[in-house]
Amino acid sequence: MQNVTGRSHLEDLRRYNEKLERLCRLTADVARLGNERATLKKIVDTAADLIAVQGAHIALVDRDEQQLYGVISSGRHPRDAPRLKTQLSRSAAAQKALKTRRPVAIKNAEDDRRVNRRARDLMGIRGVAYLPLLSGKESFGLLILVTRRPHSWTSRELDLAKHFADVASVALENSRLMTQLAETEVRFRSLVEHIPAIVYLCEVEPPFRTHYISPQVKSMLGYPPQEWMSDPNGFIMKIVHPEDVGGLIDLTAEAARTRGFATAEYRLLDRQGEVRWFRDECALVRDPSGTPIAWHGVLVEITGMKKMQH
Known part of the structure; x- marks a missing residue:
């Protein structure tokens, strides 16, 4: 019995290490990809696959409007598909993740008032985890993982999800900086x-x-x-x-x-x-x-x- 348990534990470790290796390869891919949309799409698709959830989504915060708006989702969607917007005041779990800068995981969102009801019904959310996207001391968005059935989130899943959130944060921050640099270069060249x-x-x-x-x-x-x-x-x-x-x-x-x-x-x-x-x-x-x-x-x-x- 102990041998079976030991083999099972080793197999779990092997699979987890394989996921970490794929995450490392993803980080290298992100460094090479120049297109923001292609980069974020690769991140959410890989996250959904490795963590075995039905949906992975990146949403950013509009501080002025106090809204959370979807940027990109895993899976296939029309390019012009409408993006979901929700009021932060009606998304207590999302607010908490942004404020505390820590993951918030919910096993069953069906009757949980911390989850935005409109988003829950449209996306069929049952299990959900919110991972903050961080830049310095600022939380500027979320990586949101969704399951269609109630789900008990393990510490390994959340650790892996946090790594994906970190990669997404770096990708978005790099995109911001590159855009600012390009705009500065255009202005400088025009002046010169x-x-x-x-x-x-x-x-x-x-x-x-x-x-x-x-x-x-x-x-x-x-x-x-x-x-x-x-x-x-x-x-x-x-x-x-x-x-x-x-x-x-x-x-x-x-x-x-x-x-x-x-x-x-x-x-x-x-x-x-x-x-x-x-x-x-x-x-x-x-x-x-x-x-x-x-x-x-x-x-x-x-x-x-x-x-x-x-």
């Missing part, structure tokens, strides 16, 4: 490409090979950005006025050793061979170890000012 100046990124040492230069360089000097960036010998050194080359090299070398920023005024030759004066404000870009890796600067034309001075 419309200000009346030339923004650049170049190597620290002469000949200062260009890694980026804004489009205004073509209208201001006549040379397209690609001509600058494709030149391995540092395009700018070809158009700096010969009398200014030595001073520019000495100034940047000293700034790289000391302050980490430099201001210079020097002459550039445009495509027609005309002399243009520019004021160059640049700062060192460093890697995490503190090593200088580039100059990031702005060139502003001051030809008119120089003519007035003379």
Whole structure:
């Protein structure tokens, strides 16, 4: 009898370890998937399969409206299927999970007033577990697991479900950050490409090979950005006025050793061979170890000012 019990226990452990391995693979998949919907769908489908429940759902909180609204569910559903919205005031169990930041599990929701009645009837909920989605000190949503019959939730099931909630939290947070980053990049690029100046990124040492230069360089000097960036010998050194080359090299070398920023005024030759004066404000870009890796600067034309001075 003891041998049978021992074998059964080992088999349970083996199955649980297999589930943990699948969860680890899911975490790796989530890191690769770029689409938020595809990522969340994979999470809820895998959760429903591994925990053996009839439904897994992700719902987010609308703090302004005090509502919980469905985002995605396991299984097959039309893409335009309506999403369930429920008032948090009528979902005491969901509220508790969000407030305490801990799972809330209910064996039989049929007569349990803590479960939203409308959601219970529409989704056929009997057993239900609410797992909070966390970001820092904030609970911003729930992973909701549903069974069609009363269900006694085990500690292993809830531990596994918590891991799924953590993966979903990271996926949603990454999606938020990527969206914010993309919006910031668009705004920055729009600013860089419309200000009346030339923004650049170049190597620290002469000949200062260009890694980026804004489009205004073509209208201001006549040379397209690609001509600058494709030149391995540092395009700018070809158009700096010969009398200014030595001073520019000495100034940047000293700034790289000391302050980490430099201001210079020097002459550039445009495509027609005309002399243009520019004021160059640049700062060192460093890697995490503190090593200088580039100059990031702005060139502003001051030809008119120089003519007035003379």
